Amino acid sequence: MSTAKISTLLASPALKWAAGGWTFFILENLILSENRTYLITKLGDDGYHYFYGALSTTAMGTVGYAYLRKVRAAAPLLWNVGGPVPRGAMMASFALNALGLGMASQSFPKLQIPVALVNVSAEESDGGAAPSVMGPSSPQQVATATAPSRAWKVRCPFDFTDSRAQTGTNDSGTGAADIHGLDRITRHPGLWAFGILGLGNALLVPSLPQRVWLSMPLMVAWIGGAHTDSRHRRGMGGQLRPELDSVTSNVPFWAMLNGSQGNVGKALMDFGGEVKGLNAAIATGAAAMWVLRRGRGKAPAFVR
Structure with a gap:
């Protein structure tokens, strides 16, 4: 990306809209959840949740308005709106979309050929x-x-008897965490799957402000997940047991790759044995079709 495009992006009102709504959403969640106990004593439990819900709804309304009215197809552009997506961007987008959809697919019951x-x-x-x-x-x-x-x-196309992806504690009496499936990757698979999908789709659009908007859910996952972990370590709104904290991570795959789950190769092999294969295959196929369809381009649209 050229220096001129970066300067144009930083001066663009669309960038402020792209980042502003998501930043408002992140900050109101951080502030309200961090001060949860104090606010409940002042507002009551119902009052706190009404207040929280009202602010979150306002924030998401701002996010939606920004995308629909200010950000979509806004300049500066990396290529013409409606034009074909560069091959490198398509390949990176496919990898990210396959990962995001693959993570999301593991939360569903295991699929099997009927x-x-x-x-x-x-x-x-x-x-x-x-x-x-x-x-x-x-x-x-x-x-x-x-x-x-x-x-x-x-047989049923869903294998409801498969329980390999459930995290719990082992029966050895030590209380050590016995992690499986998505919990090997991250403590917040839903947030990160959403964020990774956003980043993958950001690579398919030429508008830089729109790319920023689509990438912001990744910041929600990173900051929001870290803050949730911090609160749960302190017993605020949940619990994060030390034995589970020590072998899992907020950032995907970090605990697997830094040795927190033991030998890296064995951790990866164990995870591979727990993956719901058909779910992942369908997710990968869906990602490929989506990227190929978007990558071909379409009729030119308006440019702000």
Whole structure:
């Protein structure tokens, strides 16, 4: 990006709108949640939540107004509005969208193909009745009669019995955290998935103020997640147990890569074994289709 474009961006009123609404949202959440106890004593529990809700609604209204009226397609531009997205930006966008959608997909029940080829014993295939054998039978005959066969079975497309992605404490009596799934990546997977998706989609638009607006949810995840952890460590509005705090992180993958979860290679392999594969595959496919569709460009739109 050229120095001229940076100067134009910094002087652009659209930039102030792009960052201002999100900054208001972050600050009001930080201030109100940090002073939660004091405000509840003054306003009461219901009054605090009404006040919190009113300010958050106002902040998000500002965010939405900024995007629709001030930021979308606003100059300065990196390429023509409606033009094709550069290949490098598309590749980076795909990686980020696949990661964000992949993280989001892991919060849903495990998907599975609704039909499967399973082993069925002779008794099951005969309606549960034992095979009738007249007279003495050889071991080969008995083995043939009871040998399992293969049959197609219809099953629910959601595997509600899969519990590998749940975090808890182990049963060793030590109280150590036994983490699984998304909790290996971050303590706030929903926030970070939203932020990463925003950043991925920011790369698909030519407007620099619009890119800033779309990237701001990443700041919400980083700052908001860190502040939530800080409050929970102090017992404000929740709990973050030290044994869980020591092996997880706010920033995605940091606890896995810095050795907090033990050997890095083993931590990555353990996580790979817990991933809901079909969920992740569908998310990756959706990310690819979205980026390819947006990357082709479309008819020129207005430019502010």
